[in-house]
Amino acid sequence: MPFFLIFLGWIYARFTFHTNRGHAPCSKLNNMNLRRIAVVDDEAEITEMTSSLLELLGYQVVAQGRDGREAVDIFNRDQPDLIFLDYNMPKMNGLNAALEIKANFPNAKIGICSGYLNKVAGDESSPNLMELEKLGIKFLQKPFSVTQLQEFVESYFESEERKAA
Secondary structure (H helix, E strand, O other): OHHHHHHHHHHHHHHHHHHHOOOOOOHHHHOOOOOEEEEEOOOHHHHHHHHHHHHHOOOEEEEEEOOHHHHHHHHHHHOOOEEEEEOOOOOOOHHHHHHHHHHHOOOOOEEEEEOOHHHHHHOOOOOOHHHHHHOOEEEEEOOOOHHHHHHHHHHHHHHHHHHHO
8 A cells, every 4th residue: 555655745746847837748638628428446545546647637537436336336336438347357347337328328438447357358258348348438458658658548438539620
């Protein structure tokens, strides 16, 4: 836990330094409408860190959860613009939660994060990763950097912005 706090403090200090000097890594995002994001992970530290980073990047974290069943409930209740799910969670894994959300909300934007992406890709009981991407479900390998998180989130909204322009 202390490493997590030190790491989060370092990220915050670095972000604040760049922002105050006019070099905000999220300057592109600051001009966008505030996007609503939910974060669901069974590890509280990961949920808090991801939520904090998203808020630093200019997003609004509208809900947090700890398991796949709660993820489905959060999406049904809050209908965020994007929901991040951990792959390995109790009660229902992130993949099954994502598929249930997609069944009810076909246009839902869903990101699944995992430190075990190779296992996810090799799981024969799981749908093919490319098939999931066709459904709008993308994967992000843990651990991820702030830049990777930013690019991952932006990738969901870039096509929307092009259509609106």
